[in-house]
Amino acid sequence: MSKLALIGQGAKVPSTRFRLEQYLPLWQQDGLAIELFQAKISAYPPIERYKRPFWLINELVGRACQLSAINKSNLVVLQRQMISTLCTLEPLIEAPVVMDVDDAIFLHRSGHGANKIARSSDWIVCGNNFLAEHFSQYNQNIVVIPTAVDTDRFSPLGKATEEKFIGWSGSSSGFDYLYRIEQSLLKVLVSNPGWRLLITSDKAPAFEHIPADFIEFVQWSPQNEVECIQKMSIGLMPLEDSLWTRGKCSYKMLLYMACGVAVAVSSVGMNKDILSEAQVGVGAIDEDEWFTALSMLVNDAAARKTFGEAGRRLVVEKYSTQACNQKWQDIFARYF
Numbered sequence: 001m002s003k004l005a006l007i008g009q010g011a012k013v014p015s016t017r018f019r020l021e022q023y024l025p026l027w028q029q030d031g032l033a034i035e036l037f038q039a040k041i042s043a044y045p046p047i048e049r050y051k052r053p054f055w056l057i058n059e060l061v062g063r064a065c066q067l068s069a070i071n072k073s074n075l076v077v078l079q080r081q082m083i084s085t086l087c088t089l090e091p092l093i094e095a096p097v098v099m100d101v102d103d104a105i106f107l108h109r110s111g112h113g114a115n116k117i118a119r120s121s122d123w124i125v126c127g128n129n130f131l132a133e134h135f136s137q138y139n140q141n142i143v144v145i146p147t148a149v150d151t152d153r154f155s156p157l158g159k160a161t162e163e164k165f166i167g168w169s170g171s172s173s174g175f176d177y178l179y180r181i182e183q184s185l186l187k188v189l190v191s192n193p194g195w196r197l198l199i200t201s202d203k204a205p206a207f208e209h210i211p212a213d214f215i216e217f218v219q220w221s222p223q224n225e226v227e228c229i230q231k232m233s234i235g236l237m238p239l240e241d242s243l244w245t246r247g248k249c250s251y252k253m254l255l256y257m258a259c260g261v262a263v264a265v266s267s268v269g270m271n272k273d274i275l276s277e278a279q280v281g282v283g284a285i286d287e288d289e290w291f292t293a294l295s296m297l298v299n300d301a302a303a304r305k306t307f308g309e310a311g312r313r314l315v316v317e318k319y320s321t322q323a324c325n326q327k328w329q330d331i332f333a334r335y336f
Helices: 014-021 020-028 049-068 105-120 129-135 172-179 182-191 225-230 251-258 269-278 287-298 302-319 323-331
Strands: 004-006 033-037 077-080 096-103 123-126 142-144 167-168 196-201 215-219 234-237 263-268 281-285
Touching: 004 049, 014 020, 014 077, 020 033, 096 105, 096 269, 105 129, 123 129, 123 323, 129 142, 129 269, 142 287, 142 323, 167 182, 167 225, 167 251, 167 269, 172 196, 182 196, 182 287, 196 225, 234 251, 234 287, 251 263, 251 269, 251 302, 263 269, 263 287, 263 302, 269 281, 269 302, 281 287, 281 302, 302 323
Parallel strands: 004 033, 004 077, 077 096, 096 123, 123 142, 167 196, 167 234, 196 215, 234 263, 263 281
Antiparallel strands: none
């Protein structure tokens, strides 16, 4: 039986969950023997600097113990790097390697680790065109595969929601982007009584000006993440325009769209590319554009419905696990 080894970043890391784990049922149906090798705790260092030397030793020992089993595989899919920002034991992998990248990891440590792994990999799977353009300098075997959405799970509610929520879902590490449009959000909420801001994350945001009674916070969990997005009338994805954000794979935006939610997003990077593919929402750059975009969506229920339906269609056709899996199968066919 053909053996496929998946090297993940850790059991709680979203990129591993969405770029590797959600494909497991599809890949197992094809008769592959699959083993997922996770980081012991996380491929990412702890916040406390004094803990990092112990974390690094612990993770390196854990990865070294996995190498023997990894090398018994016919193919290895390496999600980013074994240890974040570094090239460590990757050169010791004997099986063919597909490096999977969904962030601008080459911006860390001048890209030495990421670029070295890219050179020695047999294939590189990139989450968007910006990443593919960078890594094509080091490897000609490049395939763009977006971060796929399980459209059976992330789906429209099936009935119009009576609540009026402008929503945001994601890790609290992304709050800074949300804070950038706080004044626009406040103006829209004040101007449109009955509308509120729905935030689902690992902790509540700390806005400076938006009153608490304008906000509904829901502690994120895998059990409620779909339900929270389904309650939204508008989904937010603000970003700054930087090399780091151009490397982002717009997954937040795609999850909203899969649930039939109209989007208001920063028109940068992959967000801009998706907006050009279909009329799924509105793009904005500065505070004035954000206020205009949100005001239009808040006051035009028909447009929200049209955008939501178009977004759902686009995700099913191009960004669903079924659609993206075909590109993975094209790679696997070379080895199995």
